[in-house]
Amino acid sequence: MTITHGDEFMPKPLVCVVGARPNFMKIAPIFRQFNSVKHLISPYLVHTGQHYDQSMKDTFFQQLGIPEPDRDLGVGSGTHAVQTANVMLGFEPVLDDIKPFAVLVVGDVNSTIACGLVAVKKQIPLIHVEAGLRSYDKTMPEEINRILTDQISDLLFTTERSAVHNLKQEGIQEERICFAGNVMIDSLLANCQKAESLAAISEKYQLRFGLEERTFALLTLHRPSNVDDIDTLQRLIYTVIRISEDLPVIFPVHPRTQQKIVQAGLNNLLENAKVLLLPPVGYLEMLGLLRGAKVVLTDSGGLQEESTALGVPCITLRENTERPVTVDEGTNTVVGTDPEKILTSFMDVMVTGGKSGRIPEYWDGQAAQRIVDEIVRRYF
Structure with a gap:
């Protein structure tokens, strides 16, 4: 149900998180797709500042057509523990202010797990885009972030079929999983020219x-x-x-x-x-x-x-x-x-000439549309 004010329907806020350079390419096509449901969803963009090169952040936002963040936490660099803790401290007041119907995180950086933890501890549904990827190498910090974020997420969007299998093997219920395709490829196809x-x-x-x-x-x-x-x-x-x-x-x-x-x-x-x-x-x-x-x-x-x-x-x-x-x-x-x-x-x-390969399933530039369609189906 949408929130109403008088006789008018008001869109519900959805907090979306980016923290580092790889996140920018993943969030851009999703934000473009939100325009088609702006009567239902009001996206609120939080940049944690984990990627702390301001000029590079600005370049990526401009080139990818990402709106300026509604909130920049400016956490900067630090050890994994310090960075994760600072993101959590900065993110909690955002949720208190905005009161979103859900939090959407992408990828596997420290900001992903940090914001995810804050959301679920406040009993706010968590949506993870690019879920289920596994290297099975726990010396990689990203692997820890991936595993933990998936366990606490309510809705998990995968980029490839193997990721669906990984999640099921880890006890994630099938109804929480949606194979949507690869939003990175959405960005690539949209910007090739x-x-x-x-x-x-x-x-x-x-x-x-x-x-x-x-x-x-x-x-x-x-x-x-x-x-x-x-x-x-x-x-x-x-x-x-x-x-x-x-x-x-x-x-x-x-x-x-x-x-x-x-x-x-x-x-x-x-x-x-x-x-x-x-x-x-x-x-x-x-x-x-x-x-x-x-x-x-x-x-x-x-x-x-x-x-x-x-x-x-x-x-x-x-x-x-x-x-x-x-x-x-x-x-x-x-x-x-x-x-x-x-x-x-x-x-x-x-x-x-090396491997030629072929384009994997759902790497077709339509992943963001499938993601937004499923969010609307689940929450409205």
């Missing part, structure tokens, strides 16, 4: 050589397991330098990764190789680089999905993935951090 051209990116960053389609590899590294351990980081960087002898590598560097590279004394080696170091780039720039790359080397979950959607071969520099559909149906190959396995997979791309 707006992606930065390779020529514009090359000019913007004054790259040493011009970019052309399929003449470079795209690299991202940010996971603590890869960048915090100096031996692992050295092994990966030396392998990247070896790859750059056959194919130039473009490397937008996460600030934390940059710090670890400098500490390990690897900066000069990279700068003297055919590795083009860029600062963190916006969504439309990353989309342009991804679309133009011959191969992607990454430890990012999102890039595994986006490369599959675009048909670009992906080499995942982790021992596991929580997105198995990208391996089973897509372009992704999981190789870990062993140089021989990385180089073997890379040479396969160079010789054969």
